[in-house]
Amino acid sequence: MTTRLALLLMALIVGFFVLDHYVLQLNAFIFLSKKGLELITALAFWR
Numbered sequence: 001m002t003t004r005l006a007l008l009l010m011a012l013i014v015g016f017f018v019l020d021h022y023v024l025q026l027n028a029f030i031f032l033s034k035k036g037l038e039l040i041t042a043l044a045f046w047r
Contacts, residue, residue, distance in 0.1 A: 016028070017029055
């Protein structure tokens with residue numbers, strides 16, 4: 001992955017979360033945080 005592509009992907013992801021916060025109000029960050037914690041819990045169980 002080139003630096004240019006990585007920066008573009010980062011800008012798109014950050015742009016989505018900014019758009020979600022100010023316009024869409026879907027609380028995507030909270031949803032993804034909860035799912036991430038569930039994933040960590042599931043992986044810790046199999047460890």
